[in-house]
Amino acid sequence: MSLVFPHTFVPWFRSVAPYIHAHRSKTFVVAIAGELIAAGKLNTFAQDLALIHAMGIKVVLVHGFRPQVEEQLKAKGHVSQYSHGMRVTDAIALDCAQEAAGQLRYEIEAAFSQGLPNTPMAGSQIRVVSGNFITAKPVGVIDGVDFQHTGLVRKIDAIGIRRAVDFGALVMLSPFGFSPTGEAFNLSMEDVAASAAISLQADKLIYVTEVKGIPLDITDPGSAIDQELALADAEKLLAALPNPQQPTDTAFYLQHAVKASRNGVVRVHIIPFSVDGSVLMESFTHDGVGTMIVDEKLESLREATADDIGGVLQLIVPFENDGTLVKRDRTEIERDIDFYTVIEHDGVIFGCAALYPYPEKHTGEMAALTVSPEVQGQGDGERILKRIEQRARAMGLKSVFVLTTRTMHWFIKRGFEQVSPEWLPEARQRKYNWDRRSQVLVKTLA
Numbered sequence: 001m002s003l004v005f006p007h008t009f010v011p012w013f014r015s016v017a018p019y020i021h022a023h024r025s026k027t028f029v030v031a032i033a034g035e036l037i038a039a040g041k042l043n044t045f046a047q048d049l050a051l052i053h054a055m056g057i058k059v060v061l062v063h064g065f066r067p068q069v070e071e072q073l074k075a076k077g078h079v080s081q082y083s084h085g086m087r088v089t090d091a092i093a094l095d096c097a098q099e100a101a102g103q104l105r106y107e108i109e110a111a112f113s114q115g116l117p118n119t120p121m122a123g124s125q126i127r128v129v130s131g132n133f134i135t136a137k138p139v140g141v142i143d144g145v146d147f148q149h150t151g152l153v154r155k156i157d158a159i160g161i162r163r164a165v166d167f168g169a170l171v172m173l174s175p176f177g178f179s180p181t182g183e184a185f186n187l188s189m190e191d192v193a194a195s196a197a198i199s200l201q202a203d204k205l206i207y208v209t210e211v212k213g214i215p216l217d218i219t220d221p222g223s224a225i226d227q228e229l230a231l232a233d234a235e236k237l238l239a240a241l242p243n244p245q246q247p248t249d250t251a252f253y254l255q256h257a258v259k260a261s262r263n264g265v266v267r268v269h270i271i272p273f274s275v276d277g278s279v280l281m282e283s284f285t286h287d288g289v290g291t292m293i294v295d296e297k298l299e300s301l302r303e304a305t306a307d308d309i310g311g312v313l314q315l316i317v318p319f320e321n322d323g324t325l326v327k328r329d330r331t332e333i334e335r336d337i338d339f340y341t342v343i344e345h346d347g348v349i350f351g352c353a354a355l356y357p358y359p360e361k362h363t364g365e366m367a368a369l370t371v372s373p374e375v376q377g378q379g380d381g382e383r384i385l386k387r388i389e390q391r392a393r394a395m396g397l398k399s400v401f402v403l404t405t406r407t408m409h410w411f412i413k414r415g416f417e418q419v420s421p422e423w424l425p426e427a428r429q430r431k432y433n434w435d436r437r438s439q440v441l442v443k444t445l446a
Contacts, residue, residue, distance in 0.1 A: 015374060018314060019284040022347040024056040026203035027165065028283075031193035033247065034064040035210045036273040037104060045208070045273070046111035047120040048280050049170075054124065058165035060196055061128075062173045063108060064189030065100045066247070072096035084142055085245050085252070089149035089186040097186045101174045105130060108172060129169040133157040134192065136177025136185040151177055151185025153192060156199035190256040198263040205260050206269040207253050208279055213270050213291030218250055227287055231261045231295045257293045267346070268293045286345065286374055301387055304340035304352065309333055311349035312340060316370050324406055325368060326436070340368075341387045343380050351380045355388050355400070358425040362398040363442070365428060369402070385414060393445055400445065403438035416441035 036045060053059050069087075073080055073096050081088035089097065109128050114121040135155040139147035154177070164171050173196060175187040190207070197205035217223035218237065229237070235258055237250075244252035257268040271278045271290030282288040304312065312333060319325040333340075336354060343351040353369040366388050371381045392400050401424070402411055408418070419442050421432050432438075 016284050018311065018348040019346075020055050021310070023052075023203075023283065025058070027058040027060065027200055028052065028204045028206060029060045029062065029193055029197040029200065029202045030206045030208065030279065031062040031189055032064065032208045033189065033210055033273065034066045034068050034100075034104070035247075036208060037063070037107065038067040039273065041273055042107060042111050043114065044276065045279070046108070046114065048277055050112065050121055050124045050126055051280065052283065053126055053170055060161060060165065060171045060173065060200065060202070061108070062175070062189055062193040062196060063104055064175060065097065065104055068100035068104060069093070069097050072100050082245070083145045083147070085243065086139065086147060086150055086188065087186065088145065088147050091149070094149040094184065094186055097176070098184070101176055105172065105174060112170065127169045128172050129164045130172040130174065131160070132178055133161055133171070133173060134177035134187070134195075136179060136187060138179075138185060149184065149186055151179075151187050153177060153187060153195035154179075156196050158199040161196070161200060190253060194256040194260040194265075197260050197265045197268075201264050204267045204269065204283070205257070205265050206271065206279060206282065207257070208271055208273045209247070209253055210273065211248055211250075211253065211270065212272045212274075213289075214250060214254060226291050229291055229293050231258065231293060234258050234261070234293050254293075261293050261295055266295055286348075286350075300345075301341070301343045301383055303391075304337050304342045306334075306337055308340070308342055308349060309337055311344075312337070312342065312352050315349055315352055315372060316368055319370055325370065326433070328368065341384055341391065343371075343384055345375075350375050351384050353384045353388050355391050357392075357395050357397060358428060359395070359397070361425045362396070363425065364392045364395065364397045364400050366400050366402050381410070382414070389443075389445060398445055399442050401440060401442040403432075403440055405436060405438050408439045408441065411441045411443075414443070416443045 030049060032045065036042065049059060070080060073093060076092060076096065078092045087093065112126045112128050115124060133156060134153060136151035137154040139150045139152055161171050173192055175189045175192050177185050177187050193205060193207065213225040214229055215223045216226045234254060238254055238258055241251040244255065246252065253270045257270060260268050269282050269290055269292050271282045275289050278289045282290055313330060316325055320327045339354040339356055341353055342349050351371040354367045355364050356367060357364040369381065369384060389400060402416065404411065419440050421429065421440050423442065424432060424440060
C-alpha cells in the first residue's frame, strides 16, 4: 500500500477544489467510443465517472459500439458495408447492433454497480437510467447508396433526461433511436452525443476516443496536441480537411465538436481513453490532456463581480498567509469587489488585482496583484497590469503606484520607479504600515 504524503496531497487537493466548485450542478455529456470498452478500460472509466458524479455533476453517458458490432457481424460471416463515413445497416447489421447494444448496456450497468471496499466505488450508489429518449429518422439514399436502417437523430427528450439527472441518476444513451412508427435505427455515438449536448445545453461535451485530440500539425498525426481551439479556427480547419472515412481521421470527431459548439455547447473536448484518468485530468486540471473546442477563448480578462468574491479570496489567501500580501478580510473584499480585475480560465480565477483611485492626486493604487502558482510565468500578471493601467487612464489618472515587499524588481522591469513613502497621497500615508516597510513604486501613464 502506497503512502499518501500531506505535503504533496494537500496542495494537490486544494488546487483541484476550484474546479469542483465550478462544475458542481453542471451537466456533462460524456461519450465513449466502443473501443474503450473493447480495450478493457470500462471498469476504471466507470470509477472515474462515479467520482465526477459524486462531486455533484449531472452526467449523461453515451456509448459507442463499433468494434462490438464488427465482432457480431464477423461471427455471422457478414461483411460490413460503409459509405460516406457511415455504416450501411441492413437487416443483419441491425440485428447485430441490437445484440451489441444490449450486451454493452448490461456491462455498463454492472460497472456502475461496483462497490467493493478499498476501491474508488466503495459506498457509491449510482442509478443508471436508460430508455427511449431518442427519436430518429432514416439517413435515406445518398449518391445512390441506400443506408436502410442507419439513422440520424431527429429529437432528444431533453425534459425526460433532465428529470432523471435532477433526481441524481446517470442517464445512459445507446446509439439507437426509434421513429414515431416504432421502427429502429442504428445511429452514431458521435451524432447522439452532440445532439444530446445541444438539446440539454450541456456545460461540457466530452468525447473519450481512440485519438489523442486535434494535432497542431494536421500533416503529422504524431505532433503535439492543440490544447485549446477556438470555434472559428476549428471551422477553418474542418473546411480544409477531406471528408472523414475512419474514426482516426482528424475531421471525424471534429465535425461533431464544431456542430455542438456552433449550437451553444460552450466547451467540447476530444480526449484519449489510452491515458489513464483522462476524463478526470481534462475536467480538473488547467491544461487537460486533449483538445478543447470553445466558442471563444476561455481565458477571460474582465472586471470582477460579486460572484467572484469566493474565487478572489481562494486565490489571495495563501499569499496573505505567507506574507506576500497584506491580509484583507472578506468584508473588505466584498465592499471593494468593483475595484478588482480578474483573469479566469474555464470558470476558475487564476489572477486578480485591484485599483483604488486617489483622484485628488491623479493617481491610483494597484493592490493585491496575484497570479496562481499554477500558471505563473505565462504572462497573466502582465496582462492584468495592462488592464489596470487602462482602467486608470479611463478614470483620468496620471499614474499608478504599488506597495510591495518582495516583487520590486518585477515592477521596475515594467516601468515603475521607487519613491519615498512621503510621495503617497495623504489618505494612503495614514494607512501606511511603517513596520512592514513596503517599497513604494510609481509608474507614470503615457
